[in-house]
Amino acid sequence: MELPLKGIVILEFSQYLSGPCAGLRLADFGAEVIKVERPKGGDAGRRLSIENLWVDDSSLLFHTINRNKKSITANLKDPDDLRFVRQLIVHADVITHNFRPGIMASFGLDYASVQKINPRIIYAEISGYGKKGPWSHKPGQDLLIQSISGLTYTTGNAKDHPIPFGLAMSDYLCGNQTVQAILAALIRRHKTGKGALLELSLLESLIDFQFEYFTTYFQSKKQPKRSEISNGHPLLGAPYGIYKTSDGYIAIAMMPLKKLNAAIECIELNKFTEEESFKKRDEIKAILSNFLLTDTTAGWLKKVQKHDLWIMPVSDWNQLIQSSTYRALNIEQEFLAGNKKIKTTRCPIRYNKQYFLSDKPAPKLGEHIDEFKREIVK
Amino acid sequence: MKLLEDILVLDFSQFLSAPSASLRLADMGARVIKIERPVTGDICRELYVSDTMVKGESTIFHAINRNKESFQADLKNANDLNAVRKLIKHADILIHNFRPGVMERIGLSYESVKELNPRLIYAYVNGYGDEGEWKDKPGQDLLLQAVSGITWLSGNDQDNPTPMGVAVADILAGTHLVQGILTAIYERLTSGKGALIEVSMLESLLDFQFEVLTCFYNDGNMLPRRSCINNGHAYIAAPYGIYKTNSGYLALSMGNIPQLGKLLGCDALLSFTDSTDWFNKRDKIKTILQDYLNNKSVTEWLDILGPADIWCAEVLNYDALVQEDGYKVLEMEQEVSIGNQFLKTTRCPIRVDGQILKSPMGAPRLGEHTESIKREFDL
Numbered sequence: 001m002e003l004p005l006k007g008i009v010i011l012e013f014s015q016y017l018s019g020p021c022a023g024l025r026l027a028d029f030g031a032e033v034i035k036v037e038r039p040k041g042g043d044a045g046r047r048l049s050i051e052n053l054w055v056d057d058s059s060l061l062f063h064t065i066n067r068n069k070k071s072i073t074a075n076l077k078d079p080d081d082l083r084f085v086r087q088l089i090v091h092a093d094v095i096t097h098n099f100r101p102g103i104m105a106s107f108g109l110d111y112a113s114v115q116k117i118n119p120r121i122i123y124a125e126i127s128g129y130g131k132k133g134p135w136s137h138k139p140g141q142d143l144l145i146q147s148i149s150g151l152t153y154t155t156g157n158a159k160d161h162p163i164p165f166g167l168a169m170s171d172y173l174c175g176n177q178t179v180q181a182i183l184a185a186l187i188r189r190h191k192t193g194k195g196a197l198l199e200l201s202l203l204e205s206l207i208d209f210q211f212e213y214f215t216t217y218f219q220s221k222k223q224p225k226r227s228e229i230s231n232g233h234p235l236l237g238a239p240y241g242i243y244k245t246s247d248g249y250i251a252i253a254m255m256p257l258k259k260l261n262a263a264i265e266c267i268e269l270n271k272f273t274e275e276e277s278f279k280k281r282d283e284i285k286a287i288l289s290n291f292l293l294t295d296t297t298a299g300w301l302k303k304v305q306k307h308d309l310w311i312m313p314v315s316d317w318n319q320l321i322q323s324s325t326y327r328a329l330n331i332e333q334e335f336l337a338g339n340k341k342i343k344t345t346r347c348p349i350r351y352n353k354q355y356f357l358s359d360k361p362a363p364k365l366g367e368h369i370d371e372f373k374r375e376i377v378k
Numbered sequence: 379m380k381l382l383e384d385i386l387v388l389d390f391s392q393f394l395s396a397p398s399a400s401l402r403l404a405d406m407g408a409r410v411i412k413i414e415r416p417v418t419g420d421i422c423r424e425l426y427v428s429d430t431m432v433k434g435e436s437t438i439f440h441a442i443n444r445n446k447e448s449f450q451a452d453l454k455n456a457n458d459l460n461a462v463r464k465l466i467k468h469a470d471i472l473i474h475n476f477r478p479g480v481m482e483r484i485g486l487s488y489e490s491v492k493e494l495n496p497r498l499i500y501a502y503v504n505g506y507g508d509e510g511e512w513k514d515k516p517g518q519d520l521l522l523q524a525v526s527g528i529t530w531l532s533g534n535d536q537d538n539p540t541p542m543g544v545a546v547a548d549i550l551a552g553t554h555l556v557q558g559i560l561t562a563i564y565e566r567l568t569s570g571k572g573a574l575i576e577v578s579m580l581e582s583l584l585d586f587q588f589e590v591l592t593c594f595y596n597d598g599n600m601l602p603r604r605s606c607i608n609n610g611h612a613y614i615a616a617p618y619g620i621y622k623t624n625s626g627y628l629a630l631s632m633g634n635i636p637q638l639g640k641l642l643g644c645d646a647l648l649s650f651t652d653s654t655d656w657f658n659k660r661d662k663i664k665t666i667l668q669d670y671l672n673n674k675s676v677t678e679w680l681d682i683l684g685p686a687d688i689w690c691a692e693v694l695n696y697d698a699l700v701q702e703d704g705y706k707v708l709e710m711e712q713e714v715s716i717g718n719q720f721l722k723t724t725r726c727p728i729r730v731d732g733q734i735l736k737s738p739m740g741a742p743r744l745g746e747h748t749e750s751i752k753r754e755f756d757l
Contacts, residue, residue: 004565017589029561050613051593051600052654064592133707139631143610143618144691147629148704152620153695154543155532162620162627162693164610165542166531166602172586174727176553181728183560184381184406190567192379199729207710208727210544212394215441217696218711218722219432224696232520232541235438240520242529242539249539251524253516312512312521314539316601317594320527325510331584332595343595345588348581349558352574 001354003030008186011036011088012069013097013104015043017142017168018126018202020065021175022096026182027068028347028356031094034372035066035363036085039073042365056338056364063337063362064344071363072372076107085109087376090118094182098126101136111197122185124178124198131199140202142168149206154213154234158226158282174205228282229289237278238285242314248297253310257284263307264300266291330355337361380407381730385563388413388465389446390474390481392420394545395503395517395579397442398552399559400473404445405726405735408471411447411751412742413462419448419744432721435741441723443741444714450745453484461757462486467495468755471559475503478513488574499562501575503551517579522547526583531590535606551582606661608668615657616664620693626676627693630683635663641686642679644670709734716740 008031012023020035020043027033037043043066049059072088074081089095095114097104104110104125111123128140129148138144146152146164156163178200185196207214213224216235224234230241232251239252239260252260257277261269268287272280292300297313304311313319320326333346336359347356385408389400397412397420404410414420422439432440449465451458463486466472472491474481481487481502488500505517506525515521523529523541533540558575566572584591590602590613602612608619610631617630617638630638635656639647646666650656656663671679676692683690699705712725715738726735751757 004561025557029557050589051597052657053593053597060592060596061589064589129704130708133704134702135704138691139687139689141631141689143620143629143631144689147620147627147691147693148699150694150696150699151544152629152693156537156540156543160533161608161622162695163533163540164620164629165546166533166604166609166611167528167586167590168611169542169546173550173553176550176557177727180402180406180553180556180560181381181730183557183564185730186564187560187567188379188381188383190564194379196381197729197731199732200727201708203704204708204710204727207708207724209546209549211724212438212441213544214696214710215721215723216437219437226543230538231543233543233545242520242524242541244538249524251520251529251541253518253520310516310518310521312515312524314524314529315527316530317527317591318599318601320525321599323511323525325506325512325525325580328509329507329578329581329584331581342592344592345584348577348585349554349561350574350576351558351562353576 005030010094017171019098022178033069066362068358070368072369073366145170145202170202229285238281249314263304382407387471394548396475399555447747448742519545547579616660631689714740
């Protein structure tokens with residue numbers, strides 16, 4: 001398929017996850033994404049590994065986030081290198097960066113300066129906490145943003161510590177919202193010829209993520225409360241949550257208690273009215289927790305099958321990848337990095353029944369600098 | 379000019395996943411018309427959460443559907459369906475999140491509406507894709523979290539699988555849907571062609587886990603192991619996590635353990651000089667840290683760690699957060715009007731050309747704009 005963003009050039013000054021995961025998506029859509037990295041070490045994400053897994057000089061983690069991109073090196077404090085970068089900017093469509101506020105300006109690469117050499121540029125910047133205010137210079141690290149945003153009081157049970165999401169929620173979401181903004185700005189530019197400044201922050205992304213909670217909180221003035229047992233979502237009543245069975249776990253979403261009772265025959269549930277499913281949810285969940293221990297996951301699923309209830313087994317990845325649903329998704333793809341075959345996931349969006357696939361690995365630091373120097377000379 | 383000015387979206391979807399996509403499109407300047415069935419409309423109108431309502435409808439509905447219009451249509455009624463088909467001719471984008479087969483039965487599959495409007499971008503969200511054993515299962519957030527493996531990443535090792543307490547599958551599928559839609563709109567500017575965009579909530583959650591799944595694919599399928607206490611991320615070394623102090627909670631992300639020990643005056647940490655131990659012995663390190671951090675308040679610890687540029691923060695709940703200047707300066711709040719009432723909610727998180735994107739238009743009453751839309755488009 002002809003890729004929809006073919007011909008779009010993106011200069012990625014971003015590091016780690018937030019900006020780079022935006023670049024990855026745009027690369028899969030067909031844009032040419034050029035990482036602009038410092039000569040010593042490059043994107044700090046190259047040195048950040050999980051499980052100590054390495055592909056070459058760079059970690060598997062870096063390869064996961066930066067496949068399908070190119071790399072040039074530039075010391076932005078060096079006038080020659082900066083001149084080269086400014087020449088590239090003349091030919092670019094999009095810039096992304098996630099430096100702390102003020103850094104790009106210190107190189108003379110803030111939006112106002114860049115706009116002078118390329119008025120059509122779409123300039124997307126990601127900060128931790130916005131550019132104003134007392135937090136603007138704090139480190140924009142995911143766990144800290146989660147902690148400040150109130151998010152950690154949504155997960156886990158009432159008596160637990162605040163529990164963070166076990167993935168980099170703010171980085172990932174903000175990067176994905178940056179993609180939305182860049183695409184919308186490209187659409188406007190096509191009609192008007194006008195570039196755009198797009199500003200996002202990890203904190204605003206996480207507040208937006210919790211928009212249902214904030215809206216409810218603004219009306220009720222009450223901090224949402226996690227349930228004592230099997231908390232799934234603090235705004236929802238029983239039975240919503242995950243429960244242990246005699247050999248595993250099942251997830252039970254929202255449903256009338258009566259319907260649940262008809263399927264699993266838990267007589268004790270009879271004494272609760274529908275209206276009590278929120279007010280007495282701890283009591284109801286306690287009864288359910290004990291009751292569900294009396295049969296296996298498969299046993300319960302069989303009992304509820306003909307009742308069309310919102311119930312599913314809880315899987316780990318090994319169970320998941322054996323399901324026919326997972327296999328039918330074809331979510332895995334491979335690329336060759338060094339001499340190693342690396343398996344990763346593909347872009348989750350299908351376009352005219354086709355997947356966006358790419359077998360291009362992440363670039364070596366500065367791998368494409370000669371290519372672009374030659375092009376600029378031309 | 380707004381980013382998405384002059385773009386018309388017909389949104390047949392309900393609940394959160396796809397409606398959160400059309401909300402984003404509306405905030406960036408598109409015109410969104412909800413197509414709702416008579417009597418009940420979007421089921422989310424009746425989704426009561428806790429005990430908070432606005433005008434007899436859930437606050438959640440109002441949060442998701444502000445800045446949209448409502449057109450009432452019974453898609454099983456020939457006249458109504460005809461009006462909708464006429465409207466589709468004017469639309470740029472059609473969105474739905476019905477289970478597989480529903481739009482086909484109504485006669486509004488991509489194949490059939492493409493004939494009405496070849497430039498249409500037809501986008502939908504489903505739960506589990508179109509094939510496989512779960513394809514007809516309800517695409518509900520908690521259930522998607524349950525099957526995706528994501529519940530084994532949060533909470534501590536001995537805890538039950540722990541779902542994330544926000545509808546993350548819904549919101550990410552909506553986010554990805556917007557990405558697909560806008561890419562197709564951009565492509566259409568030159569090709570003139572419409573497109574079909576499909577996103578499943580399961581694929582969205584797999585993409586969200588792309589870093590750790592890639593790890594799993596390449597390490598011989600080892601499952602994640604949450605730390606026994608203060609787990610923040612199953613794959614990250616100590617001190618990464620949230621700690622109780624004698625007053626409040628402290629979040630600590632990456633850091634050098636002996637350096638941390640020195641700063642805090644916690645001698646038991648000084649011996650962990652081998653950085654591989656920060657992962658391998660993280661439960662031990664975290665236990666020492668947790669015991670020690672109980673001795674002072676979060677403010678006292680921050681006074682020590684902050685100036686040393688250690689990555690740390692106080693853990694806030696909403697009551698505390700909304701008091702902070704760092705929150706107020708973001709101007710994340712906005713008021714929308716619903717009839718003669720005002721509702722406070724949040725705004726779009728994207729700033730464009732230095733401006734925040736706000737809109738005072740609240741969620742529509744069911745069918746509020748049916749007549750005016752009929753007149754406007756001569757339906």
